[in-house]
Amino acid sequence: MTLTQLRGFLAIVESGHNITLAAQRLHATQSGLSKQLAQLETALGCPLFERRARALEGLTDAGRQVLAHARRLLAEADNIQALTDNLRGERHGALRIATTHTQARHALAPGLQALERDWPGVAVHVVPGDDADGVQALVDGHADLALLSGTGAPPADCIAVPLYRWRRRVVVPAGHALAGLDRPLRLDDLAGHRLVSYASSQSPGSSLQRAFARRGLHADVAVTARDGDLIQAYTRAGLGVGIVAEMALDLREDLVAPAIDEALLPPCTAWLLMPPTRLLRDFGFALLAALAPQHAPVDLRRLLADGQPLPTPAPDWSTWRAAVHAHTLPLVTTR
Structure with a gap:
């Protein structure tokens, strides 16, 4: 049993039991990786994968147990290499x-x-x-x-x-009704408005959804994106009220960020x-x-x-x- 064989085994598992994909990931040949797997199973004396014809269907019980130990062993091997690299001053x-x-x-x-x-x-x-x-x-x-x-x-x-x-900020087009309030925005001000926010905001477990739910309100997250710039672009386009991380705030003449209540959303x-x-x-x-x-x-x-x-x-x-x-x-x- 070698570290190379164990790395090949781990790559096959993480590639969905697809040897071709695992070989590409390791910059190896499919035949070479198949040979390594066969040698590892021979050395261990038991099959690691369930097979149907020539396809790998899943891990055997032994394979699942070996996988847990292989992850730890390979991690420690990497730690040894990192330690010696640091000691040698490797740049x-x-x-x-x-x-x-x-x-x-x-x-x-x-x-x-x-x-x-x-x-x-x-x-x-x-x-x-x-x-x-x-x-x-x-x-x-x-x-x-x-x-x-x-x-x-x-x-x-x-x-x-x-x-x-950091905190989240509300952004609206200039002239929007929420921009003209004479007080900081509260959460109930956003209820009834279509919201534009991050993709994670649609999950029931997200902090935004939980904040609305605690107040008995519904968060209508109509448009999502992973990019704060896109959220603000969609807000400018009139697709809804934007909720964006303060780091990504990019205000121009056509977009404003009204003052918000400190309790609007958790930091x-x-x-x-x-x-x-x-x-x-x-x-x-x-x-x-x-x-x-x-x-x-x-x-x-x-x-x-x-x-x-x-x-x-x-x-x-x-x-x-x-x-x-x-x-x-x-x-x-x-x-």
């Missing part, structure tokens, strides 16, 4: 970051600029998706870090670094998440420090090593943005 590598479109555009960019400046040999791969996709990418080992947000606590099975707090926190069982490369820590300048590096290392809570709370979006840009700006020297 090259790859960093995979799962995040949403909003966070990728408005929060991640300054950190990546600092990483490019200080670690030019590192390739960065951004894995797009919603918050649930990002958590799953961490669990499956397809991402090293995830930049996600929510109104509640972060996932319990992740190391979570709070970056900043969100942006988190940088990582698996507790995975050793972070030095350049991964450099990105973490760049995106969390409010936390001292020694406190971040204590969190990663021992789980010690961070002493500094997350700032609001505007404060964080100013701090992270100041932290990541290159030094300018004068003569």
Whole structure:
């Protein structure tokens, strides 16, 4: 049994038991991967997949149990490699970051600029998706870090670094009835209006839907998008009242953001998440420090090593943005 065989087995599972797709993912041949699987099953003395003719139908009971151990073993092998790379001062590598479109555009960019400046040999791969996709990418080992947000606590099975707090804003075309109120908007002001918001807002478990339900109101989410720019474009087009993250706010003469009641919708926190069982490369820590300048590096290392809570709370979006840009700006020297 070899690590290569186990990686091939894992790739087949994650490719839906399709050896052709798994071989493409591993940049291997189908025949070579089939041979590796046969050698692994021979070494273990039991079949890992149920078969019908030549097709793999699913995992056997033994296959399911082997899969759990294989994931842990391969993760530890990767940790050993990461450890020795750090000890050798290796300056090259790859960093995979799962995040949403909003966070990728408005929060991640300054950190990546600092990483490019200080670690030019590192390739960065951004894995797009919603918050649930990002958590799953961490669990499956397809991402090293995830930049996600929510109104509640972060996932319990992740190391979570709070970056900043942010709020949602209501946007309407200039001249809209909601723009002319002489008081902050309340939730019941939005009831009866068609809403334009993020795709996750249609889920009954979303914070927006729960906020309306607690007041006995109905949230009519008529149009959704993953992109804050699209939400505002659809709002300009008259498709509904937009609800967008404050980071994505792009007001022009034809769009306004009325004042809102503080209790309109619960605030969100942006988190940088990582698996507790995975050793972070030095350049991964450099990105973490760049995106969390409010936390001292020694406190971040204590969190990663021992789980010690961070002493500094997350700032609001505007404060964080100013701090992270100041932290990541290159030094300018004068003569």
